[in-house]
Amino acid sequence: xxxxxxxxxxxxxxxxxxxxxxxxxxxxxxxxxxxxxxxxxxxxxxxxxxxxxxxxxxxxxxxxxxxxxxxxxxxxxxxxxxxxxxxxxxxxxxxxxxxxxxxxxxxxxxxxxxxxxxxxxxxxxxxxxxxxxxxxxxxxxxxxxxxxxxxxxxxxxxxxxxxxxxxxxxxxxxxxxxxxxxxxxxxxxxxxxxxxxxxxxxxxxxxxxxxxxxxxxxxxxxxxxxxxxxxxxxxxxxxxxxxxxxxxxxxxxxxxxxxxxxxxxxxxxxxxxxxxxxxxxxxxxxxxxxxxxxxxxxxxxxxxxxxxxxxxxxxxx
Amino acid sequence: xxxxxxxxxxxxxxxxxxxxxxxxxxxxxxxxxxxxxxxxxxxxxxxxxxxxxxxxxxxxxxxxxxxxxxxxxxxxxxxxxxxxxxxxxxxxxxxxxxxxxxxxxxxxxxxxxxxxxxxxxxxxxxxxxxxxxxxxxxxxxxxxxxxxxxxxxxxxxxxxxxxxxxxxxxxxxxxxxxxxxxxxxxxxxxxxxxxxxxxxxxxxxxxxxxxxxxxxxxxxxxxxxxxxxxxxxxxxxxxxxxxxxxxxxxxxxxxxxxxxxxxxxxxxxxxxxxxxxxxxxxxxxxxxxxxxxxxxxxxxxxxxxxxxxxx
Numbered sequence: 084x085x086x087x088x089x090x091x092x093x094x095x096x097x098x099x100x101x102x103x104x105x106x107x108x109x110x111x112x113x114x115x116x117x118x119x120x121x122x123x124x125x126x127x128x129x130x131x132x133x134x135x136x137x138x139x140x141x142x143x144x145x146x147x148x149x150x151x152x153x154x155x156x157x158x159x160x161x162x163x164x165x166x167x168x169x170x171x172x173x174x175x176x177x178x179x180x181x182x183x184x185x186x187x188x189x190x191x192x193x194x195x196x197x198x199x200x201x202x203x204x205x206x207x208x209x210x211x212x213x214x215x216x217x218x219x220x221x222x223x224x225x226x227x228x229x230x231x232x233x234x235x236x237x238x239x240x241x242x243x244x245x246x247x248x249x250x251x252x253x254x255x256x257x258x259x260x261x262x263x264x265x266x267x268x269x270x271x272x273x274x275x276x277x278x279x280x281x282x283x284x285x286x287x288x289x290x291x292x293x294x295x296x297x298x299x300x301x302x303x304x305x306x307x308x309x310x311x312x313x314x315x316x317x318x319x320x321x322x323x324x325x326x327x328x329x330x331x332x333x334x335x336x337x338x339x340x341x342x343x344x345x346x347x348x349x350x351x352x353x354x355x356x357x358x359x360x361x362x363x364x365x366x367x368x369x370x371x372x373x374x375x376x377x378x379x380x381x382x383x384x385x386x387x388x389x390x391x392x393x394x395x396x397x398x399x400x
Numbered sequence: 401x402x403x404x405x406x407x408x409x410x411x412x413x414x415x416x417x418x419x420x421x422x423x424x425x426x427x428x429x430x431x432x433x434x435x436x437x438x439x440x441x442x443x444x445x446x447x448x449x450x451x452x453x454x455x456x457x458x459x460x461x462x463x464x465x466x467x468x469x470x471x472x473x474x475x476x477x478x479x480x481x482x483x484x485x486x487x488x489x490x491x492x493x494x495x496x497x498x499x500x501x502x503x504x505x506x507x508x509x510x511x512x513x514x515x516x517x518x519x520x521x522x523x524x525x526x527x528x529x530x531x532x533x534x535x536x537x538x539x540x541x542x543x544x545x546x547x548x549x550x551x552x553x554x555x556x557x558x559x560x561x562x563x564x565x566x567x568x569x570x571x572x573x574x575x576x577x578x579x580x581x582x583x584x585x586x587x588x589x590x591x592x593x594x595x596x597x598x599x600x601x602x603x604x605x606x607x608x609x610x611x612x613x614x615x616x617x618x619x620x621x622x623x624x625x626x627x628x629x630x631x632x633x634x635x636x637x638x639x640x641x642x643x644x645x646x647x648x649x650x651x652x653x654x655x656x657x658x659x660x661x662x663x664x665x666x667x668x669x670x671x672x673x674x675x676x677x678x679x680x681x682x683x684x685x686x687x688x689x690x691x692x693x694x695x696x697x698x699x700x701x702x703x704x705x706x707x708x709x710x711x
Contacts (some may be wrong), residue, residue, distance in 0.1 A: 125568040127538035171566075226440035251486075251566045254439040254594050255697065256704050259655050266656070267639050279593070280568045284659035325580055341573050342580065344600030344696075345619070369524065387569045 091116045091243050091274035092137065099132050099297075106132045108297035109146060114276060116242075119269045121288030122278040123344040125391055129297040130278045134245050138168045151243055164192065167241035171248050173232035177221025180250070181212055181231045184220055184371050185238055192239035206234040209264060233261065237268070244268065246277040250284065282383040287294030291383075295391050304374065309381040312389060314338050314350040316379035317362060321347055322372045330369035336361055339388055348379060350389065405430045405557045405588035406451060410460035413446055420446040422611040423460065428590060428604075431583045435602030435675040436592040439704045442608040445485065448559045448700060451590070452482045465556050478506070481555035481587075485562055487546035491535035495526060495545055498534055506553035513552060520548040523578055540571025547578060551587075558582065560591040564598065576601060596697035601609040607700065609707035622699045628652045630698050631672050633689035635661055635679070644682040648675070653701045661686075664698050 092114035099107040107129040114120045122130045135141040138152055139159035148155045150174045151165040175184050182203060189199045207216055210230045215223060220231055233249060246265070262284060265275055269289075277288070285291055286305050293301040293308075301308060321327035326346065331349050332340040336358060339350040351358045359376050366373050406428035413421045421443040428434040436444045449455040451462055453473035462469040464476045499521075503513040521527045524544040529537070537545060543563055550558065560579070564572045576598070576651055582589055591602065599605055600619045607614045607622070615622065635641030641661055645654045650669020655662045663675070670678060672689035679686045 125538070125570055126540040126566075223456060224441040252440075252562070252594070254704075255596065255701060256439060259701075262656060263639075263642065270639060280566065280572070282569065283657070287656060325584070342576065342598060367587075384569050388573070391570055392544060 087115045090114065090149075091118070091151060092120075092276065093149045094137070095134075095148070097133065097143055098145035099129070099136060099141065100144040105297050107136070107143075110294070110297070110299050111146075111197075112292055112299060112302055114274055116274055117269050117272045118290065119265060119275045119277065121285045121291040122276060122294065123280075123291055123387060124294035126280075128294040130248055130294055131318055132295070132297075134168070134170075134247055134276065134278070138166055138245055139163070140168075164239065165241060165243055167236040167244045169232055169236040169244075169246045169249055171251065173229075173235070174219040175228060175232060175235070177217055180217050180219055181223070181227075181234075182207070182216045184231060185234055185304055188235040189238045194239060195252075203239060206238065210234050211260065226254055226257045229253050229261075230257065233264070242272070243274045244274065244276070248278050248280070250279065250281070253292045258284065282387065285310060285383050293387065293390055300390050301386070305383055308315050308386045309383060312350075312381040312386050313353065314385040314389075315353050315358060316381055316385065317349050317351065317358065317376055318343070318379040319347045319349065319362065319366070319376050320345070320374035321366060322374060326327070327368050330365050330371060331362065334361075334365040337365075339392075341386070341388070348385075350385060403430055404428065404463070404466070405432070406434075406462075406464055406590060408447075408451075408460065408462045411447070411450060411457050411462055412459040413450060413457050414456060419611050420422050420618075421450070424608075424611075424613055426606060426616075428588060430588055431586060432603045433579065433583060433589045433591065433601070435599045435605045436563055436590065436608060437594075437596075437599050437700055438608035438614075440594075441610075443607055443611040445561055446611075447608070448482065448484070448561050448590070448592070451559060452475060452480055478553065479556045481550035481553070481558040481559045483546055483550045483558070483563055485565065487543075487549070489534045489546060489549070490576060491543065491705045492533065494531050494533055495537070498529040501549055502549040503552050508553055516552060516554065517548070520551055523581070524548060525574060528649065538571075540567045540574075543567050543571065543575060547575065555587065557588045557590070560589065561593060562592050564593065564595070566628075572598075596695070596700055599700065600696050605702050609704055614703055614707060619696050621697055623694050626664075626694055626699045626702065627667070627682075628666050628698075628702060630659045630662055630664050630691040630692040630694055631675060631689055632657070632662050633672070633675065634659070635684065635686040637684065640682075641679060641686055644679055644684045646677070648678055649674075653698065653705050655697075655701060662692065662698075665700055 090113045094110055094112050097110045124130050136143050137148055138153055139155045139162045142156055153162045185203045205313055207213055215227050250261050269275055290304055292299055327347050331337050336351050337349050341348055406426050408426045411424040440519055450457055453469050453476055465479050469476050488711050499517050526544055564575055593599055604618055606616045642654055645651055645663055650666050652664045652666055676686055676689045
């Protein structure tokens, strides 16, 4: 039998309180070396706070965490060399060029010529930064800025990478590029913890942790999370659309109804029978014309909504 | 009443040497939800700033509800709601105070705005949070408050610049539920979004790349106009497969979707079997190649890719 992969991150009962507000509430999980681990949850769920603790930037109130075998509360200095951290607002110097920013961060991590120059050129190629290498980062668009920020965060080749919403405001083509790079880094052995609100991105993670109000509410592979969803899914093309949504959202057998593109997507309680007739009846009563009803496949968004649902308001900060 | 909520003619704007918008001709009908899509830096935000009168065009003209934006900026502003990417909320004020502040900006008498405010608060689920300071709101709730503030004066036309950026799936649904209800109130919406699933919810889409409007149509039109077709496949070594596919003739785009690879191939390009054969020839292990259902995301990626290569 092959050895179990070593753990890059071990979190036990990690807790953070700000006065009487519990931002992170006894979180426990383990991330294996080379794993792409996704962190999902509503805005304000405690994801960024957890990452800050794992980077040694915030002291836990309770519990403990080891990153690369180092205690995040006590071995902060040694930890810094082992990790790359890209916060939601990464500080680039706006009056320095892309390459000058890279040089600055390289200097912080003690990289010296000639290896510094080689490393920077490698990143310019990997992140396709040639076109903006001499441009002041203050004048870059969000997508470019995020690319330069990611390059800065990995300049010292950290074995463990924390990315907090790295693709926020980044267009689809560049998002693909980001995630290809994340996948490549993981294939080379880098461990990646990444937060995102986009379920298509979450699908690319090996495992996902869902956090709500500071607590871990689910932890599994994307496939297992989808398989575990309660209820049956139907997709309905109807005319008019909005009354169809309203009628189904208020039907008692419907657990969840939403628009997905120009289709109404509903999740209904499983009763061992097809619920198509019930859906048709509810829509007929609302004088909605049904164009098509078909069975739907569970998506990660369905899982997210079913676990977090309407409780978002109460938990948000 | 005017049937066109937004009309631009040859609208052009440059910043120094950068041409942000080059001769935009756009017509948005009253009551439409019109989506502006396209890569970062395509000119979506510039379009909205020109429409709101915050920027002056170098050439061409723009009308909102039949009024020239440059000549009648003040009147246009009263008809317009604008939610920019970074909305200037007053952080030390509460939710209720922010709404009041924006109502005052638009000179709405206190008596009149109360009902409107209640309506919007309940539609966004923020009623319980009127006493919370704006800087203590989560990203999703902050965006909802911003949306309330931009709707408080009952605008005829609403400009939304990537309103769901950084917003979680639950709040994203809430925001879209509100947007969807706006045409019923006779509000026309121009919204920009980087997400294909949101673009699908618009009545019509305009695809901007490098300041040029590449195409306009319903989401279905855009999918139907696609000349390339999608194939999905599984590969053990994703990186090797990606590199090999990018070099393969007839392949237009390569993307990773979940654990699968999704490519689009031109009409004269390879089919699933040929793709597998080609990968095998390159020493890359791949399986389960099959034609997939075309999607809007493919079309948007292909348009951006094609323009990128031309430029």
